[in-house]
Amino acid sequence: MISVVILVVSTQLLPAQGFHAVVDHDDIGVGTRSLEVDLSLDLSRVVREVDERFLSVAIDASLVAEEKLMYLLGSPKLRTLAKALAPSYLRFGGTMQDFMVFSSEKFFTQSHEDSCEKMELPPLLEERLKKQWTRQQVLLQKEDLQMKYRRVKFTEYSVDLLTSFANCTEMDLIFGLNALLRTSDNIWNSSNARSLIKYCESKQYRISWELGNEPNSYEKKAGIRVSGSQLGEDFVHLREILRESKLYHNRGLYGPDISQPRDHRKDLLQGFLSTGSQAINACTWHHYYVNGREATLADFISPEVLDSLGVKISEVLESVQLMSPGMRSWLGESSSAYGGGAEGLSDAFVAGFMWLDKLGLAAKMGLDVVIRQVLIGSGTYHLVDDNLDPLPDYWLSLLYKRLVGPEVLMVNTLPVAGLQNQRKKVRVYLHCADRNRGYSKGAITLMAMNLGARPSRLTLPAQLSLGTVEGFVLQSDQPDEAGLYSRSVMLNEKLLQMLDDHTLPELKGNILPPADHLLLPGFSLAFFVFTEAQAAACQ
Template identity: 65%
Template structure:
């Protein structure tokens, strides 16, 4: 974890054919084939994002009953999380402001002495037995119904958690190679309406005693406290609360210069400037059409520009994060947010967010309640998970300029983004670039490789639904270059190999698909 102090504005938004290579096309397909040309600039870096740009969240609802935290000791889940490293893991959400640390053994030397969470054997000794894992998965699926009812009624129970929950969470992040951001309860207030930091102090002291390297966030969406808990905290008081937390961290030898993130703002109303209202879609009222609508996807740019402008006026130079985001707010869209079609919103958000200058985008959620998770209740990866892993492996933090055009002008249905190739997770030559593209139409598209990189070979990673046509958009399985993606076993991911294309060949992008194209010999000046 970087020692640099960052007090960022963390934006919380819950929104939001042809086989590559040789193929035979019918005359009808030729008529509907969209031809796309690219305008690119490989000479300079447009934006540079955090190397942990794509990060993930675990919703605090998992600790609503502490036993469910043991799911984080699943070897399968750790394998899946490790493939997303490097990344932040944010532990928080609505229920973080209803949970308090209730230590069972904090003052017992015996607990510290006999703890199974010592760093040397942390990952090997703490592993969930298969029988217990199966039972917890079944119980969690039932418990989610209760959590969803609470969300609908906006009535949240107070939750207490012990050292065991903290140990399990830190073990998971540490063994998965992730950087933990722990969300503290800000609804603990004094009679004067300032933050009561006593419980946070106790938790921080415990984490320091265990030498847990982590960062902190204070409160979740304070603009909605009045709605959730009948408490109103204005901007000045919120600032004072953050100053109080920074003072506490400064007193710590371990956390004196650790990261402190927030505040996160979502859908402010009336007494605050409306920054995010109307962004993306409501999970309870959206449709398949919204997930493929370029106008819906473009709302990210409008709202992000407003937020960045506000941040620049108040605190120039501060980084802006998308701190809790998926496709549809309100817990996600049932039958959509966990299916193949959700990948269009997710990949476009990653591409557009980086281009706009967002520093980090945190996906809600890796595991937890709602329907926008990356991993299902059986801990099996969903389509957005595989998309995220490929993004991590192929896409670097340097954003390059690119635009797509068809004969009718700037194309709306084919959306393209360009980055330097990830130098840390690939062995490609300096100057390699990764183009990723989305085809929102049922008709296939042909993307012409720019002349400046036409001599480069291309490695294609084309993602399509397991089933063809519009019905396949509802699928929870995804194909990479024609092969359905599945874990080899609970500790092994498939190889995720690309398909080589000849230099200068047009890139075939099937209808309703998205793809990564790695140009290893692009010799981009900006990427050397």
């Protein structure tokens, strides 16, 4: 018998603080003994198919709070990183979008669709802006804690810079409009949006649209309450405006970008769909697992916490299909922890378990798109750090983009007597491999993660044990508990980092010989591409 990956990580965790998940110590100190897990899969049929832009990203609207900071979108490094994640949607939105007002300065601007190199930010200016952005984030976090938000204006320059970024990175821009501009009758005042749309049309900018961010929180943030049915009518009004435009009459409109629907939020969603479902192309909602100000390390590797997403997806899909059968559902904003993320966790290696599991489960259950909060913006759940260098979740996202196709296949781990709790720490998802990256028809990609310290032995069915496999195993660059907090990651034991501002490293898999099992190291994330699987569903 040939072992496919032979790598053991011995990790000890300290007890978690707080009242959330607690670290399970059952697998601590087990030496080289691995957990046996059998895989059951079906390669005969596709159970779901998601949008090719399934993994998408957001730029947080907080970047425009100081308009000159939008010039960071001209960073060659940031553009290189973003373009590697295409095709994807690029959402520009978040809390700040409902406090943004377009103010036309009526000066001459140029369309930047074909001038990517000219729009690159000079190195000295980039360094200066990064320092200013670091200071700006402190102010934004204070505003968020106090729930006191100031109105900010943005001009044509912000729109030009944003559309240039989207065009040069080959992403499809979704712009979030301000829904808190309202009349005395509490009806959306569309005059400011009309001005913005008119300007974008004059420049022939290819944009889709949203209206409002988390309307269920308007009362807390702005002292305004908007019913679901009224919000739906506001969307119908926006759709009518778009239909008047030759450029935007068929462009996408997405909403209502509600927080996880429960209690009155569920009523708001249903009310919105009752009046506004015909106006939108997909129903969007937001999901975070835990409160970033209370989250613990144990939450990030808890099977129970990860399983909670499935419950929320089921609830939303049930409501959407009840009110609007056939309507597509998106996670319009999503990450690990709300409130700006969990400091020291949401930007660390451990966050990858929540991220990869969310991608796998969302696709499996029928969500078409997941928009990651955030590529760049305020908080600690971003994909790049304050120096615009990629964090672990960026590398995980990049591998997903290169290895995973839109077709979802069925795979399960089979129960092992006496080890049910341990088995939950190994989570697997299966897709056809991405043919656009050169994989042949019939190739499949197995995503696997090990939430525990004990290595796991994944037994393969006979049909997969005869061919070669490409293995991509992500681990922290540090051992033991410190590794879960690390902001660096290794691919097949090689540290991942950019070669320069324009060049990403080669993401090369290990060619593994035929075997009847795979060995998944403790606390690891992995992609295994079975290039010779000849899956009927992927032909």
